[in-house]
Amino acid sequence: MLQSKSQKPVHHALRACSGAMLAIFLVSAVVNVLMLTGPLFMLQIYDRVLASSSVPTLVVLAGIAIGLYLMGGMLDILRLRALNRIAMRVYARLSGPAFRANMRMPVLMGRRAAGMAPHRDLEAIRRFLGSPGPAAIFDMPFMPFYFLLIFLFHAWLGTLAVVGGVVIACLVITNEYLSRGPSRELSGTSGAQSRLMGAARRNAEVLTSMGMFDSLSRRYSGAVEEHYLRQQAMTDHSNFFSSVIKMLRLMLQSAMLGLGAFLVIQQEITAGVMIAASIIMARALAPIEQAVSHWPSFVAARQAAGRFDEAVQACGDPAATEGLPAPTETLRVEGLATAAPGEQAPLLQGVGFELRAGDGLGVVGPSGAGKTSFARALMGIWPALHGSVRLDGATLDQWPEAERGRFVGYLPQDVELFDGTVAENICRFAAEPDIMAILKAAKLAGIHQMVTALPEGYETVIGENGARLSAGQRQRIGLARALFGDPFLVMLDEPNSNLDMVGERALTTAIGEVRARGGIVVVIAHRPSALTALNKVLMIQDGQQVQFGDRDEVLDKVVPVTKASGSREMQFDAV
Incomplete structure (x- = not known):
């Protein structure tokens, strides 16, 4: 079924992992509570152990601290392993839609698909979900908890922590706003680089034989340089904000110590509270600093999720009728007009005819007339701007794609x-x-x-x-x-272009066999010899249907018989 615009595959995949994410949140709550082990241990050392000079108290406190540190470390390892498994689960869930969208985009979206690569977008999502970045996001909701503890120590200390947190939060928001454009540009240059590499690989024989390697290499170097500049700008941007936030965190930590020392002198807090407040504030701000360091991957993953959703939704299956029987009787084309995917200017229009089981149709016309466009529209590869293609009265998209493939053959x-x-x-x-x-x-x-x-x-x-x-x-x-x-319908686009005489005879035999068992064959041909086993001919010229009818009747009009040989030897390109 065609997905509605409200459905977002990435969102649905993440929702499927909501139970695991809730568990990670609960683990994060325990981890953040255990992060108080250090500050509280320091508080007890300064205010209890040093004051009493009690070694047994020190040993007991040290044992408790070690146990809590070990528990916190184990839970943190468990959390990171769980995030990695969520990343792989999301990747596995979306890999099928990614493959499908990657396959269907060129024929459904045309030029719009040039900047999209669902498999690469899915990999960006997986990398971020499996990184420490999400762990920092899970830690952020506990920042107010740390600020409240500092307020309990002293109102001035709490006020300083909150002001510092607000300043850093403003920097994070600014970083988010300013990083959108550079991240989008970086994705575009990465895609251009990958497309050029893929095209060079597919055409390696042409590059080697025609000495085009140096030319393409220079173009690829230019694409790499452009990508390098964008990557450099993005990295510099991220490093700037990361360094500024780190500097502010260190300054706030020192300011907390200075204010705490003043309050100790005023005998409003103890030295242990001063140390503990400084450590707690550093812990409260640590998730922000860690999140900023992973911000480029977060922005890239978010933009990748948007592109992925758009690609998958655009390439969804149209509504199909389950249980519709395979066609066995007719092929009817009604006022068909088609254009390249994503385009509105028709390349072919006004095509209409009907074939019955056992018929064979030859499609002829000069190069560029629209024959291949007709073949793609007939197979449902290109969209029909007007009209329809019907098998036994039903359009192709009424069958599920996998079922349709059982009665359609395409060369x-x-x-x-x-x-x-x-x-x-x-x-x-x-x-x-x-x-x-x-x-x-x-x-x-x-x-x-x-x-x-x-x-x-x-x-x-x-x-x-x-x-x-x-x-x-x-x-x-x-x-x-x-x-x-x-298959009931067999579409062959220039099937004899690379065949020798033996191959042409086999092709003629195959066409005859398909017709004999009640199938329909459509053959696009440049040479009249390819029409030997067919009984109908469709003439296309300048994107329009010119002639349709019995083979000999149409060929007599467009390609006269040569008197010397008694055969038609002219190619349709010359018509």
């Missing part, structure tokens, strides 16, 4: 394979692959002998993007993947 113009075995790529990485269905798809695509000739047959690992295979082999494995499971 894109640029075939992308995944790092895995040949069998895994053919069966679309199914959890429980059907080996007979894999063999059937491979034989239908005419690659069974080719695959068995590989070193490990169907279990051969092909590497990232099929690096171990030729372009033709990748295309034919992609064809087998599109045919896997006997």
Whole structure:
């Protein structure tokens, strides 16, 4: 179901850990009470042990203090371990939505997705949740408790502590306000750097063969320098406020000692109270100083959570009808208009036709006419600005995505394979692959002998993007993947662009087999020879439907038969 705008995945993941966080808060309360061990021990030393010169009292107090210190240390270790487990639990809960959003953003958000990387945002959230930063946040609510204790010692001491706390709190708020912009810019430069690195990795062959390494290296160096400058500015900003707050804390601690000494001289407090008040105030302000030191990661995590929520919500599944049967009869396109994701200017419009089970449609037209745009709209990859694509009367988005994949096969113009075995790529990485269905798809695509000739047959690992295979082999494995499971609708975008004569014959046979079992095949072609096994043709030109009808009738209008050979040899680019 499509998530409502009020739903925030990060918020929901954190709420799922609310019980653990409540436990951490209670542990933090005990830890903060145990933090009084040092001040109270000093108070007893100055006011009781030194006054009485009692060694047994000193030994007992020291034993109690050691026990309390050990308990506090163990609870603090437990708290940090719990925070780390919460971080990993949130990460595990959101990793699925992050992967899904990362996959769907380019086709749903277009250029808006350029600055988003859900997996990187999730990693920023995990790093902060697993750091000591949240522990400092859990300690902050106990600051008034420490200030109250100082007030109980003496009103002047309490007033000094509160004034110092207010000044430091103002600095924290100022730091928060001023760090938003630099943190956002830093995230942008980090994303640009990562995108350039990814593009260079994907196009390593082009960079190597065409001598583009130095040019891209200079551009990457420029991106690194920009990121370095932003990182430097952010670090300088954080270090400035951290140093100022640390300086104020030390000054306040000394001021507390000075005021305490004055009150001791006036015989209003004891020396032990003077020391204890100074230590308690330092403890009260310590969470603020620690929080400021982790402030960049906190701001980065908060902004990452906002981007993550936006990406996941934008990439949510539309409402689907459970139990809707797979289509078996018709494909109907009604006044279809489409545009690139995130754009409003249509690249294709006015397309309408109907195909029945067993039909094969060839989509022809010159380069840039809108054929690939049509294929993406037909598969539901690109949004329909107007009109609809219906299978047996239902639009594609009425089926859940996983169920829709069982009756749709797609071979894109640029075939992308995944790092895995040949069998895994053919069966679309199914959890429980059907080996007979894999063999059937491979034989239908005419690659069974080719695959068995590989070193490990169907279990051969092909590497990232099929690096171990030729372009033709990748295309034919992609064809087998599109045919896997006997889908009702098969969309092939220039399936013969890298095929030899044997591959073209296998393609023609495969198209005939799909039609014979009652499926519908749509083929985008640049050469009339690819239309041999089809019975319908759709002509697209300048983003508009020009012709639709029986194959020979349409081709006679757009590509006349050559008298010398009695065949159509012209490519549609020349039409």
